[in-house]
Amino acid sequence: MSLNKNNFCIYFSLFLVSFSYAQKTNEIENDSTKTEQLEEIVITGQYNPQSIKKSVHNVIVINRKQIDQQAANNLADLLNFNLNLNIIPNSQTGKSTISFFGLDAQYFNILIDNVPLVSDNGLGNNIDLTQVNLDDVERIEIVEGAMGVEYGANAVSGVINIITKKSIDNDWKIQTYLQEETVNDDYAWFDKGRHIQSINVSHNINDKWFAKIGFNRNDFAGFFNNRQGQDYYQNDGLRGYEWLPKHQIVTNALVRYSTKNFRLFYKFEYFNEQLNYYDATVRANIDTETQTSNPSATDRIFTTNRFLNNLNIDGNLNSGANYNVSLSYQQQKRDLNQFNYFILTEQRSNETDETYQSSKVLFSKGTIGNLVKNDFYNFQLGYEARYIEGFDTQASGDVTQVDKTSTQNNIALFGSSEMSLSKNFSLRPGIRYEHNSQFDSKLLGSLSARYLIKKGFELRANIGSSYRVPNFEELYYYFVDSNHDVRGNENLNPENGYSAFINLKKRSWFNDISLINNLKFSYIDLSDKIDLAIVNTTPLQYQYINIDSFKLMGFTLDNSFKRNGFTFNLGATYQGIARINENETNGEDGFLYNFQVNTSASYFYKKWNTSFTMLLKYNGEQENYIANGTDDDGNSLFTKATTDAYSWLDASVKKSFFDNTIDLTIGSRNLLDITNVNVSNASSVGDVHTSNNSTLLLGYGRSYYLKLLYNLNF
Numbered sequence: 001m002s003l004n005k006n007n008f009c010i011y012f013s014l015f016l017v018s019f020s021y022a023q024k025t026n027e028i029e030n031d032s033t034k035t036e037q038l039e040e041i042v043i044t045g046q047y048n049p050q051s052i053k054k055s056v057h058n059v060i061v062i063n064r065k066q067i068d069q070q071a072a073n074n075l076a077d078l079l080n081f082n083l084n085l086n087i088i089p090n091s092q093t094g095k096s097t098i099s100f101f102g103l104d105a106q107y108f109n110i111l112i113d114n115v116p117l118v119s120d121n122g123l124g125n126n127i128d129l130t131q132v133n134l135d136d137v138e139r140i141e142i143v144e145g146a147m148g149v150e151y152g153a154n155a156v157s158g159v160i161n162i163i164t165k166k167s168i169d170n171d172w173k174i175q176t177y178l179q180e181e182t183v184n185d186d187y188a189w190f191d192k193g194r195h196i197q198s199i200n201v202s203h204n205i206n207d208k209w210f211a212k213i214g215f216n217r218n219d220f221a222g223f224f225n226n227r228q229g230q231d232y233y234q235n236d237g238l239r240g241y242e243w244l245p246k247h248q249i250v251t252n253a254l255v256r257y258s259t260k261n262f263r264l265f266y267k268f269e270y271f272n273e274q275l276n277y278y279d280a281t282v283r284a285n286i287d288t289e290t291q292t293s294n295p296s297a298t299d300r301i302f303t304t305n306r307f308l309n310n311l312n313i314d315g316n317l318n319s320g321a322n323y324n325v326s327l328s329y330q331q332q333k334r335d336l337n338q339f340n341y342f343i344l345t346e347q348r349s350n351e352t353d354e355t356y357q358s359s360k361v362l363f364s365k366g367t368i369g370n371l372v373k374n375d376f377y378n379f380q381l382g383y384e385a386r387y388i389e390g391f392d393t394q395a396s397g398d399v400t401q402v403d404k405t406s407t408q409n410n411i412a413l414f415g416s417s418e419m420s421l422s423k424n425f426s427l428r429p430g431i432r433y434e435h436n437s438q439f440d441s442k443l444l445g446s447l448s449a450r451y452l453i454k455k456g457f458e459l460r461a462n463i464g465s466s467y468r469v470p471n472f473e474e475l476y477y478y479f480v481d482s483n484h485d486v487r488g489n490e491n492l493n494p495e496n497g498y499s500a501f502i503n504l505k506k507r508s509w510f511n512d513i514s515l516i517n518n519l520k521f522s523y524i525d526l527s528d529k530i531d532l533a534i535v536n537t538t539p540l541q542y543q544y545i546n547i548d549s550f551k552l553m554g555f556t557l558d559n560s561f562k563r564n565g566f567t568f569n570l571g572a573t574y575q576g577i578a579r580i581n582e583n584e585t586n587g588e589d590g591f592l593y594n595f596q597v598n599t600s601a602s603y604f605y606k607k608w609n610t611s612f613t614m615l616l617k618y619n620g621e622q623e624n625y626i627a628n629g630t631d632d633d634g635n636s637l638f639t640k641a642t643t644d645a646y647s648w649l650d651a652s653v654k655k656s657f658f659d660n661t662i663d664l665t666i667g668s669r670n671l672l673d674i675t676n677v678n679v680s681n682a683s684s685v686g687d688v689h690t691s692n693n694s695t696l697l698l699g700y701g702r703s704y705y706l707k708l709l710y711n712l713n714f
Contacts, residue, residue, distance in 0.1 A: 044114070044141040044161040045150050047369045047380050047418065048322065056418070056428045056448045058460050058503045058520070060142040067134055069602060069613040069652055071179060071665050071707045073196055073218060075110075075129035075160075080648055081617045083556055083573045083598050084144070084522075087129065091223070091243040091697050094275045094302075095128040100157045101144070101524055102552050102577040107156040107468055107497075109147070113164055113267070114365070115310050116151070118330035120357045121392045121472040125154040131271060131304070133250040135198055135216050138165045144522065146499040148444040148466030149414055149430040152384060156466045156497045157524065165202075166256050166265055167210060170713040173202040177663075177709035183223050183243075184675075184701035194703075195219045210256040218248040222276075223700035225675065230278050233295040233343040240278035243700050248273045262315040271306040282343070294342055296349075301337040306330070320373055325366040333358045356393035361386065379417035386410040392472040404476055408469075409437035416446075424452035430464075439494050442467055456507040465498040474530050474544040485541040486532070493546050497526035518558040522575070526550040531581070551578045553591070565604035572597045579625065592640075595620035611654040613667075618647045626681075643696060644678045665707040673702040 042059045043049045052059055062078065072078040076096040080087045088104070089096040097105035109124035110117050110132070116124025117132070140162055147155040179196035180187075187193035196219070202212035222245035232239040249272045256265040279297040286293045307330065314324040334357035339348040367382035391405045416430030432444040446464030453459060470492040477488035500523045508515040529548035535541050554575025561568045576591035598617040605612070622643040652667025676695040 040139070042141050043163065044111075044143050044159065045147065047378060053452075053458065053507075056426065056450045056460065057143050057145075057462065058501070058505075058518075060144070062140040062142070064138055067137065067140075068663075068665070069611060069654055070615070070650065071652060071667055071705055072134055073179065073216075074134060075132040077669075078134065078140075079129065081598055081600065081615045081650070082142070083558070083571050083596055083617075084554070084575070085142075086619070089698065091241075091700075092277070094130070094244050094246050094273075096130050097126065097128065098160075101522065101554070102575070103157045103524070103526075103550070106471060107154060107526075109151055109155045109159040111151070111159060111161045112308075113310060113312060113326075114161060115312075115326050115328045115363060118306065118308070118332045118359050118361050120304075120332060120334055121359055121390050122154075123330075123359070123361050123363070123386065123388055124151075125468075126471065130246075131248070131273060131306070132162070133216050133218075133248075133271075135200060135250070136164050136212070136214055136252060136254070138163045144520075145462050145501040146446070146464035146466040146497065146524075148464060149416065149432040149446040152386075152410070152412055152432070152434060152444075153436075153442075153466070153494070154468050156468055156495075156499070156526065164254070164267065165212070166254065168202045168204060168212075168713075171204050172712070172714050173200075174712040175200045175709065177707055179705060179707040181669075181705035182703045183221065184225070184703060186221070186224065188221075192221050194221065194705075208257055208259060210258070211254065213253045214251065216248075216250040218250075220246050220248075222246075225700065227280075230276075231343060233282055235282040235284065235295075237280045239280045239282055239297060242697070244275055244277055246273055246275040261317075262313075264311075264313050266312075267308070267310045269306075269308040271304070271308075273302075273304040275302040275304075276300075277302065285342075294344060296340050296342045299339060299341040303335045303337070304332065305335075306332040319371075321368060321370045323366070323368045326364065328361070328363040330361045330363070331359065354393065357391070359388065359390040361388050363387075376420050377417065378419075379415065381415045382413070384410075384412040384414070390472070392476070406472065406476070407437075411435045414444075426450050436469070439469060442494070458503075458505040458507070460503040460505075461501070463498065463500045465496070467497060468495040470494065470530055470544070477544065485539060487541070487543045489544045492530055492544060493528055495526055495528045495530060495546070497524065497550075499524045512563055514560075514562040516558075516560040518556075518560075520556040520558075522552065522554045522556070524550070524552040529579075533581075547581055549580045551580070551591075552576070565606060567600075567602045569598075569600045571599070592623040592625070594622045609656045609660075613650075613652045613654070615650045616647065618645070620645050639681050641679055641681045644680075646674050646677045646698065647672055648674065648699075661711055663707075663709040663711070665709070666705070668702060668704050670699050670702050674699050675701045 040052055040061045040063065041049050042052055042055055042061060044059060045057045046055060067078060070078060076087055079085055084101050086099040087096050088099050098108050100108045105126050110127045111124065117127055119126045140160060142158065142160050144158045147159050151159055176199040181194035183193050196217065198216040200212065200214040204210050222241040223243035225242035227240050227242050228238045229241065252267065252269040254265060254267045277300040279299055282295050282297050284293045284295055309329045311327045316322050333355050335353065335355050337353050339351040341348055363386050365382065365384045367380055369380035370378060388408045389405065412432055412434040414430065414432035416428055418426055418428045420426045428448040430446045434442045434444065444465045446462065448462045449460065451459040473488060474492055475488045475490050477486060479486045502521040504519045506517040527549045528546040529550050530544055530546055531548045532542050533545050533547055535543045552575060554573055556571065556573040558571040559569065573596045574593065576593045578589055578591045580589040596619055600615045602611060602613040624641050625638045626641050649671040650667065650669050651671060652665055654663060654665040656663050676697050679694060679696050
């Protein structure tokens with residue numbers, strides 16, 4: 001599917017019409033009541049919870065209503081329709097990660113209640129989105145751009161902050177649901193499709209104490225896509241699954257204590273995932289005496305266990321100052337069970353067990369603000385401390401044959417001040433000093449500004465710096481045999497980056513119509529980028545080194561129209577990305593451009609108590625320079641690979657019965673039936689991690705779901 005000139009003209013015309021119509025509407029500048037009703041309260045990057053309009057940062061909010069309309073069980077179900085953000089699935093590892101503003105998941109932090117979430121070998125970054133359950137989520141806040149002052153390392157392109165539920169309106173709330181989904185055309189009650197069960201119980205014990213517990217089970221039976229499953233014994237490459245089966249269990253509990261000036265909550269979560277890998281290579285194991293065979297294959301079971309303990313305390317002092325302190329201990333381990341599986345007899349041999357990925361994290365962050373009673377000036381001071389211990393046997397390779405444990409300490413002090421130069425104009429400069437036990441200390445800075453202009457215009461600007469520390473693979477990878485020599489580099493330096501974002505928003509009201517037009521400019525500059533490079537041609541050797549730089553420049557236009565129960569959104573982004581490899585003689589450093597369009601529409605028909613929702617995102621052609629052979633001097637040659645355009649379309653209907661006691665949601669994901677997209681000129685001799693492919697796997701095709709939810713409030 002491609003976006004032709006006619007389609008482009010249609011989208012552009014819609015933008016112009018919506019923007020020009022906004023100029024003709026009657027702006028209500030002083031009606032603060034109406035303004036507040038249209039806005040949500042945000043906390044990410046703020047001194048105090050406040051409305052979006054008063055926020056210095058531009059914050060994108062995904063509320064609970066949107067989550068329910070998509071019947072989203074995890075972040076991978078939810079985020080695929082946001083502009084500048086793509087979900088990158090890997091069918092063979094079962095993981096789905098984020099690409100945000102052209103940068104992968106290493107440059108983006110995912111937080112739960114302002115605390116970064118642990119991953120296999122990171123903290124806050126490289127998160128598998130399918131492992132983040134949404135059952136107890138109240139809303140999700142996305143902040144674009146470098147957030148290094150507030151959140152430290154690896155917040156180069158932005159942060160996602162997941163705000164969990166911490167209160168209910170009744171004494172008791174019991175919510176349980178069943179969700180059944182097809183996986184493409186595959187569905188059966190137990191061994192095909194996707195099956196989800198959940199229950200959450202919340203209770204206001206008294207006016208100060210609140211508690212809740214929850215359980216979720218998600219059973220994904222895998223996607224065949226012409227593969228033949230576990231019991232297939234022919235050695236023709238068709239055994240197993242295109243998208244691996246996995247089973248997830250999430251349990252959580254929360255206790256909250258609150259008074260007028262003091263609040264405390266503790267959250268515990270346990271996550272378990274089992275991922276089954278079935279090898280496509282089948283050994284015949286022929287017995288010459290009996291002229292029989294007992295075919296077998298080397299299969300693997302990956303088991304992930306994650307424990308999360310978060311304690312948060314916040315409150316107000318008698319002086320009016322407010323404070324917030326978080327303390328977290330998290331652990332994530334990935335175990336590997338490998339064995340020789342005899343397909344006909346279902347027996348195992350040569351079974352081994354090991355823990356090959358592990359992360360343990362102790363994290364604490366505290367802030368204090370409102371230290372002075374001044375309408376003109378306010379400031380915030382804070383600290384952050386991290387202790388990370390982990391290993392990745394897979395990344396360490398054959399160099400040790402044992403766990404290569406690494407530890408890292410990180411201490412940071414930061415502060416910022418918010419100055420209201422006038423009623424409508426405010427500035428927030430910030431600075432952060434960060435000491436890392438493994439890398440040089442860093443000094444980060446930011447400057448944000450907000451200006452409320454007449455006639456409903458809001459102007460925001462932000463420039464800030466951040467950096468990314470090398471991951472475990474880049475530091476310690478070691479894979480050397482007769483055909484390969486690929487190594488990490490313990491002497492790598494962190495990548496340094498800064499970004500500039502400018503946002504012009506226009507709010508308009510006309511009777512019962514609400515319009516929001518949002519124009520954004522984004523620029524990201526990243527130096528000392530880490531990449532795998534040829535360090536020796538004879539023999540051929542690769543190593544991770546600091547060689548690259550990355551630049552992004554883009555424009556985004558969002559439009560939102562609301563009237564009564566109808567909401568319509570239309571947005572587009574046009575961005576260019578340049579990757580500059582200064583170590584390569586033949587390196588290409590030109591900007592390559594990409595175009596995205598998204599639109600969504602929802603309508604609530606009050607008489608039927610029914611919501612109708614549609615979401616569409618178009619991803620234009622994406623070009624990328626890749627190494628493809630060498631010249632006579634051994635220097636890499638580059639060609640331009642092109643990933644074809646594609647679109648995602650979801651639709652759903654949600655109906656409530658018996659005074660909202662029962663909700664029934666029916667819908668479809670990926671209605672355009674996308675599985676693979678073509679990648680032209682993708683052959684590369686420099687890719688040491690994957691085989692050459694001419695297609696990119698993005699999904700498992702069109703699927704349908706039915707969700708039945710029961711609410712009991714008393």
